[in-house]
Amino acid sequence: MVLFPNAKINIGLNVTEKRNDGFHNIESIFYPVFELYDVLEIVKCEELKFTSTGIEIPGSKKDNLCLKAYQLLKQDFNISPVHIYLLKVIPIGAGLGGGSADAAFTLKGLNDLFDLKLTDEQLISYAQKLGSDCAFFIKNKPVFAFNKGDEFKDIELDLLTFEIKIEYPNIHIGTAEAYAGIHPKEPVKNIKSLIAVAPIENWKETIKNDFEESIFPNHPEIKELKEKMYKNGAVYASMTGSGSAVYGVFERSE
Ligand SMILES: C[C@](O)(CO)[C@H](O)COP(=O)(O)OP(=O)(O)OC[C@H]1O[C@@H](n2ccc(N)nc2=O)[C@H](O)[C@@H]1O
Ligand SMILES: Nc1ncnc2c1ncn2[C@@H]1O[C@H](COP(=O)(O)OP(=O)(O)OP(=O)(O)O)[C@@H](O)[C@H]1O
Numbered sequence: 001m002v003l004f005p006n007a008k009i010n011i012g013l014n015v016t017e018k019r020n021d022g023f024h025n026i027e028s029i030f031y032p033v034f035e036l037y038d039v040l041e042i043v044k045c046e047e048l049k050f051t052s053t054g055i056e057i058p059g060s061k062k063d064n065l066c067l068k069a070y071q072l073l074k075q076d077f078n079i080s081p082v083h084i085y086l087l088k089v090i091p092i093g094a095g096l097g098g099g100s101a102d103a104a105f106t107l108k109g110l111n112d113l114f115d116l117k118l119t120d121e122q123l124i125s126y127a128q129k130l131g132s133d134c135a136f137f138i139k140n141k142p143v144f145a146f147n148k149g150d151e152f153k154d155i156e157l158d159l160l161t162f163e164i165k166i167e168y169p170n171i172h173i174g175t176a177e178a179y180a181g182i183h184p185k186e187p188v189k190n191i192k193s194l195i196a197v198a199p200i201e202n203w204k205e206t207i208k209n210d211f212e213e214s215i216f217p218n219h220p221e222i223k224e225l226k227e228k229m230y231k232n233g234a235v236y237a238s239m240t241g242s243g244s245a246v247y248g249v250f251e252r253s254e
Helices: 065-076 098-113 120-130 175-180 191-197 200-206 211-215 220-231
Strands: 006-018 024-037 039-044 049-054 082-088 143-146 151-154 162-167 236-239 246-251
Touching: 006 098, 006 162, 006 191, 006 236, 024 162, 024 191, 039 098, 065 082, 065 098, 065 120, 082 098, 098 120, 162 220, 175 211, 191 200, 200 236, 211 220, 211 236, 220 236, 220 246
Parallel strands: 049 082
Antiparallel strands: 006 024, 024 143, 039 082, 143 151, 162 246, 236 246
């Protein structure tokens, strides 16, 4: 079975408060980007194996989110060993949710391969145990995310008439260190309501990613990348998640 775990971008991101469990509550729009994806193959085999090619993944193999997803389901279901092959394409430490997508797609893949008949809601609950971004990739549709960024409300947002260009400045930003640099605050206006009323041309003035304020001073090249997107004609540009990748939303040239 071959799957294509895709990237996500955050359109606006407010870190609203620090929680008692050490995590933060956030509000953000998550939008799937299907043009940027890893390739994941899962096949039944004699013993559990994980092989990755493409971009090198920091950390040890056993900590890979694909294997963690397998182990999580293995606790509850009598599934046989698999060989998981991952071609890593989505930049890491980029705020594009690549590792989380791999984990969520592994859950979905194992559900199909072993005919576990788990519903999306059950898969979401497994995904939430693997990481805050993981749950989004189960349904993989535009949503307003809240709480830890792992609970969602569906939204109507269609950017198909636009082209989304993503650039990775080759800077790895760890999610935990990025959150540590944030001073949480309640937003004046909620992103969901801003997106609902404002046309995309107005987002530049209203839709902000709180991580930019703490990341840009330490990494001016990321700010420059965002400015370059606007110079090149983007209607909206932003850093995604906790960085470091930047995206621009452009009118499609026919
Ligand atoms: C920045 C975003 O990408 C926005 O979508 C996500 O909030 C990050 O989600 P993620 O990479 O799945 O993060 P996790 O693996 O759950 O957590 C990594 C670390 O980031 C911090 N973290 C993460 C999510 C959150 N809502 N509050 C946090 O404070 C915690 O220190 C945590 O130990
Ligand atoms: N399949 C995987 N792909 C990428 N990273 C993985 C994977 N499995 C485990 N990891 C670990 O996760 C870390 C990357 O997570 P991190 O949150 O810093 O960056 P990210 O890819 O931008 O994700 P996010 O958008 O969720 O913040 C890597 O350093 C690596 O150790």
